Amino acid sequence: MAVLVFDIGGTKTAYAKVNTYDDIEDFNMVETRTIYNNVEDFLVNIINKFLLKNSDIEGVAIGIPGTVDYIDNKIISCPNVSVLDGLNLSKLIGEKVGIPLIVSRDVNFSILAEHIKGSAKDVMNALGIFVGTGLGASILINGKIFLGSHGVAAELGHIYYPKGENKVCQCGNIDCVELYASGKSLKEKSILFRNKFNKKISEKDYFIYKDPEWQKEIYSFIEALSFSISTFVNLIDPEVVVIGGGVSKANGFPWEVIINKTKEKLRKPLPYRKVSFREAKMDYKESLIGGYSFFHQILKNQ
Amino acid sequence: MAVLVFDIGGTKTAYAKVNTYDDIEDFNMVETRTIYNNVEDFLVNIINKFLLKNSDIEGVAIGIPGTVDYIDNKIISCPNVSVLDGLNLSKLIGEKVGIPLIVSRDVNFSILAEHIKGSAKDVMNALGIFVGTGLGASILINGKIFLGSHGVAAELGHIYYPKGENKVCQCGNIDCVELYASGKSLKEKSILFRNKFNKKISEKDYFIYKDPEWQKEIYSFIEALSFSISTFVNLIDPEVVVIGGGVSKANGFPWEVIINKTKEKLRKPLPYRKVSFREAKMDYKESLIGGYSFFHQILKNQ
Structure with a gap:
């Protein structure tokens, strides 16, 4: 089952549908400053757009450059994208779009991607x-x-x-x-x-x-x-x-x-x-595979 | 099954047969300086003495204040009991006494003991x-x-x-x-x-x-x-x-x-x-329970 993965960075935000470790679909990248004031709407719109076209999306994984209280996915500190500070994206967005949504540090996705196909293979x-x-x-x-x-x-x-x-x-x-x-x-x-x-x-x-x-x-x-x-x-x-x-x-x-x-x-x-x-070898696009892997790690532990 | 546990410290060396988390038998303590020049003989003698009296001893766990290469149990650095430096006790002693012998940092035993009955219970x-x-x-x-x-x-x-x-x-x-x-x-x-x-x-x-x-x-x-x-x-x-x-x-x-x-x-x-x-709550004697627990952790992973 596919996962829609976002990587919200201080400068760029990348996203794509990840089907398998070797199949990344509809990759996109925007400047984070263009979504800074409407990050919630941006996410809901993109997710709904993807869901409309794809019935195989199992969930959403969002990487952010900050710390997350992983019990309820609440972002508790995100100095470089401070608009995210304090948001509970699982509640705000996951419930609206009707599929599970997990949030984690972006660097967790990065090391998983390196493990799957990069320098830590x-x-x-x-x-x-x-x-x-x-x-x-x-x-x-x-x-x-x-x-x-x-x-x-x-x-x-x-x-x-x-x-x-x-x-x-x-x-x-x-x-x-x-x-x-x-x-x-x-x-x-x-x-x-x-x-x-x-x-x-x-x-x-x-x-x-x-x-x-x-x-x-x-x-x-x-x-x-x-x-x-x-x-x-x-x-x-x-x-x-x-x-x-x-x-x-x-x-x-x-x-x-x-x-x-x-x-x-x-x-x-x-x-x-x-x-x-x-x-490290992975680029913006390949790193999204890490979000796909993380989503499956979290679901298995639940 | 019981484990014979030693804790060789910079000052004192403690040992006992540990039967369960609540059953420590034949506890002894000696000054480390008294065994410093014959640590190998000391260990072999004590182990054989215990084995002669007890058929239920499954193995030996030795805690030391140093680092151990855990692939072959070789002590690779033990500044405070330097006579142990470089020794492979599993080979030197384990083979002589005919039962498995593992070596680890003493503090690994300590935190396990705290987890079993102490401050991290x-x-x-x-x-x-x-x-x-x-x-x-x-x-x-x-x-x-x-x-x-x-x-x-x-x-x-x-x-x-x-x-x-x-x-x-x-x-x-x-x-x-x-x-x-x-x-x-x-x-x-x-x-x-x-x-x-x-x-x-x-x-x-x-x-x-x-x-x-x-x-x-x-x-x-x-x-x-x-x-x-x-x-x-x-x-x-x-x-x-x-x-x-x-x-x-x-x-x-x-x-x-x-x-x-x-x-x-x-x-x-x-x-x-x-x-x-x-x-921390555990004393010299109670800490030996950690060696018993560690021995079982290592055996299970093998």
């Missing part, structure tokens, strides 16, 4: 680390998403970074590591750098701009990111770490330095000796 | 954090120990502490959090303090000695410990955190400050709102 235990606007993460154990007791496991972006500068995070806490290891941290650094040195660095040049003062900023980004990845690996002991997200796709992303810095901090001899690091 | 998902000589930790998911892909999950003592002072850990890494949040860190602090101020603080007074300079040291211990606990909780999202170990039993252990400092750093609203913190 050959393993059952993996961590996903996605450096985008924020720092998202997910845990795959025995081929399934590990949700934690309240659905909020893998809050990697919001672990405390003791080397921080007393910055306030959008979540309300101080010095979450996301403030130092994410796309938004790089953007903030580039603005401060421009104001101080009158040199403009575009997003695509973050990692190739050779100015020594700027390289110090990149170094501190790498320090924070390798701290977060090594901590995650030392606590979960996965087979594979998949690293993805928009920032990881930038020119000259310093893969080697990040992995070496991370390995320095891994417990020896294990997990140090056996864990491997890989680049 | 009512929950299936818990973290154990044991502040002793080192900083040990364990993860309970669905009532079972989560081992990770290579048996070394929950290496909380060896996550990197970015606020550290470039100290070298016995594991070889720099600034493991255990160097700042453990009994040995307090001991080191007290020696430096005595050398500097000529004031001697005994172990039992660490938390009640009111000197303001010393209180700064205690504050930095609390900072490091709350960093490690909050990180663990943000990544695993447990129902309950059980805190135990020798240091937690010292006079005036600052429970309230530690829990408040930890909560400051938890992701809001979840897991912050729902996780609870409890004091």
